[in-house]
Amino acid sequence: MDDMLVAGPNKDRVQELNAQLAREFDMKDLGPANKIIGMQIYRDRKDRKIWLSQKNYLRKILRRFNMQDCKPISTPLPMNFKLSSSMSPSNITKRMKMSRVPYASAVESLMFAMICTRPDIAQAVGTVSRHMANPGIEHWNAVKRILRYIRGTSDAALCYGGSEFTVRGYVDSDFVGDLDKRKSTTGYVFTIVGAVSWISKLQIVVALSTTEAEYMAATHAFKEAIWIKRLIEELVHKQENIVLFCDSQSALHIARNPTFHSRTKHIGVQYHFVREVVEDGSVDMQKIHTKENLADVMTKPINTDKFIWCRSSYGLAET
Template identity: 80%
Template sequence: MNSSDASQWMVAMQEEIIALHKNNTWDLVPLPQGRKPIGNKWVFKIKRNGDDQVERYRARLVVKGYAQKEGIDFNEIFSPVVRLTTVRVVLAMCATFNLHLEQLDVKTTFLHGDLEEEIYMLQPEGFEEKEKKNLVCRLNKSLYGLKQAPRCWYKRFDSFIMSLGYNRLNADPCAYFKRFGENGFVILLLYVDYMLVACPNKDHIKELKARLAREFEMKDLGPTNKILGMQIHRDRSNRKICLSQKNYLKKILSRFSMQDCKPISTPLPINFKLSSSMSPSSEEERMKMSRVSYASAVGSLMFAMICTRPDIAQAVGVVSRYMANPGREHWNAVKKILRYIKGSLNVALCYGGSDFLISGYVDSDYVGDLDKSKSTTWYVFTIAGGAVSWVSKL
């Protein structure tokens, strides 16, 4: 509220409060004896588009879920999200069969979930009702921050989409499909509040959007160009779709001061071996290495590896074995991977062509690990010319 953007943040908060009241999220009631209300706080975020331009200011009222007691405030909390393999397979289908691909976003997603437990919360800071300051909010709907909020939303959405005649994919609980006649179908992928819809007939997408809009407050994002921080570049005339993380990888290089490094052509040199004998042996060495963001760098690379970069899977697998006690040589290996990333920022997974063929490849390095005398096995499956599933593990 002291910043130069205070007016934008105020508008964002008021929009959130209006949405909460509109959704009948809570009722003001006296606090029952023996119960303790959970606190809340405002979380602010500037949403940016694919070109890193400011899209909108967003304020969220978030419950302090860490204060919840199991068995009183929550029971089950698990909620699935769509598998990245499924997303890539659907993108390959869209490229090969020239399907329409659109994205949707659910506004105030977790407010749609119906609560099964009795939960009390303090009134939101800055929006307390003057005559009712002694009352607390009894939640009717789930809120951001509640441990069970993702589960409540998934159960609500799942029951609704199944009522429309959609089937859930056995291999992925967040992938739904519906057939229309012999050749018509709609595929819907759900990642929390984000939906990807693929279909050969645009009228079926319009019908689905209309039904969803009647049930939930939706935001139509039009043709897909981004998903989970990955850029989707589509060339419909040549039936090609490319998936990349160029912007994300640039941020990683900048975060670890490697934006001006000298690029190299491979993630790790041939016959390059790491072992635990390279870990620090003295307290002085450990103190030096504790100032290095080793785990953060490996974690950042790991996200790129599971999304769009199978080419660094083996190298990231090797350096991730030494997170507990990394040495100088281990850190140099991480920097080598970053240097390889610098020289391959434009590398992307590309799907397309007329053949929708699945190919699988597997290999092993035969006792390549010096510490445990284990092998690293590796496989990759490709569809329509691009990798959709891969693993490199000890």
């Protein structure tokens, strides 16, 4: 048995599709959507707003790992926080002890929430997920810290609404932030009156400079921007060129200036896809100050004030 959502420009079209599906499949119409794959859906039709919440799922996670009464905190991880494989168990006794800790189960549970409605924990969950093969006590403490953050924000929901329908993208990278492989982290977030797409992941190759790391991050963000643009045009209407904000002036120079050779001659050809997209105007890459970059929270732990500002800018608010 599968659940699915049906959307259309008006009720008649939706009912027509439901009738067609009912002729082919044994199907039951449950009416207006209020829940799908663990997400609650709330609407305010008067103010044209909709919320996606996983508070019931998150509270279930807290009870499952006996963290329902823990002391809440304001950020998932503290500033300058790092994890490495050197913190993993070094002998059989310690490994046996950690084997009784539900590390992988907790990380996977948090990952589902992060993918669906919680962009604010993307960087933290990405960090702890790198150590699932051999976690140590420091790694487990980091997971419990994320759960403490969830304890204080389980009521937060993604809110979408308003009349402005503009896609904005923000991209950033954290140069050699991974202590083990010395790889950088790519982070981006796209908003349409609320966050609609986000990612925080290690780059697949080692960047040799902050410029290169930012440029490679921009490449992945550009691909996502093009997909979002095409999806909107298919579902709604012709979409204006998407603006992608980046806080690296050097990466902007590379994207706009093919003769910027000394720093780019070793970069893989696939990353110069950015130049082609900039030239044809599908995506407009613009400079933004680091203080205003919403993707900053996707690449590293940041101070509380900026973290809360980014979270609010994603459309995350208590219901």
